[in-house]
Amino acid sequence: MDSGADSMDQPWARTLPARVAREAIICGVFGPLMDIYTRRAVVGHEHLETLDQPVIFVANHASHMDTPALLRALPTRWRRRTTVAAAADYFYVKRHLANAVSLAFCTVPLERQGGTLHEGPPAHLTRLLDERWSVVVFAEGTRSRDGSVGRLRAGSAVMAMAYGVPIVPVYVGGTHEAMPTGRSWPTRAPGGLLGHRRPATIAFGAPITPAPGEGPREVMERVRLFLAASGGDTTPDPRIAAGRERAARAASAAGNDSADDGSGPVADQRQPA
Template sequence: MERSEPAVLDTPWARTVPARVARELIVCGALGACMDAYTRRTITGREQLEAMEGPVLFVANHASHMDTPALLRALPPRWRRRTAVAAAADYFYADPKLAATVALAFGTVPLARKGGGLEGCTHLTSLFADRWSLVLFAEGTRSRDGNVGALRSGAAVLAAEHDLPIVPVHIGGTHETMPTGRRWMQRAPGLGIGSRRPITFRFGAPIRVREDETPAEVMERVRLFLAESGAATTPRERTARREPQPTR
């Protein structure tokens, strides 16, 4: 197995108790205070998680680098403590220092964005066996205009392979707060220093892969949820790629 394969790049130490304690302080402490200074959040549908047990796949749209800490913080504590985030191996794991930083701060696990299918993902088998859930941003990259791009089918492939439910999540307002190309959050225009921008998180009912469904059909159900939540989405005919899609 080559060094560049995701399973080799994984950092299991980031899922130890000391790392999880540090991550809680980062996400809900330092970053949480910063996000509260720039945004006001609304969370709906989270009660559906109360009767569920992990692992699950949280599949969300992606419009900003702040999506990751904001979504982790929106999870109930018992879920947040055992939820990892898929991250692009070619982007976040090319530099060992950056890899260690995102692994500690956000509990990332590396995934290939191109050509690998489920190959090189043996570390995910161990992750799910240890009852860890996983956040996947289904577009595979951040939206440049705030609209939801074509959903890749990797999340559906993983859900079928590991018999996991998909919990769709719509994230709203993060593009306006910290769009692609911007290094920090911004307030809404207003008097003085401006006002806090609204951000929203809507958790949907779990989606189970049916035996007769293709990955694209599963992701179409995710797309419909995002559209019902108010997102501008890309039609199903463009949701045909199969590899698991990490964040960038």
């Protein structure tokens, strides 16, 4: 599917010279800089060991630190062929900003308005998947204002189902405290002469493959459950929660009917003479 974001893509950012420069930027500049302010822990690499590219990394989003933190946490072979979907209306309006984020983070433009992913992968993302590039998608579509996980949009699940690739859920924690929305530079936690480094966690989950008959919302609910289990403050999808409540009521009613008509296990018991 063609979209306006296709023309904004910067293919040069995926060439070998750009990839070499990006490795130096992420590991040689952003990495040491983030270590001044955060004490990171990375878990879940074992889930990537048996996977082949491409996959869709679906993460929560609470800070501008999320992208460099996530990319740095990836094993090298993954980082070198992973792109990051970035808001076209924010990062690609000005050429110098588009060039900067494309080089530093290997971003690709994604339109936030109009439900682009719900209609299938845009043409430039399809080309990337064809070329075995993985894609990072921040499923909330924007940064959290309070650190909690917002509503997860189902577009990344639609893309995974349309292309037949797994989703790897990623929880990024601690970045909101270090650099919340509205701040342009990270901070250390109060205490001592210079403060303390804030804890930051990047957790990769087991791959999620959509099951037959499973819809995008159900797939994203599985992503949400991983984020919640990893420490994220999440809210269940109201539609999914309502469906589960209806199913529970139906099961309860069926059980009561079974007991009332004598077909339950108690009715089969014989009373002693």
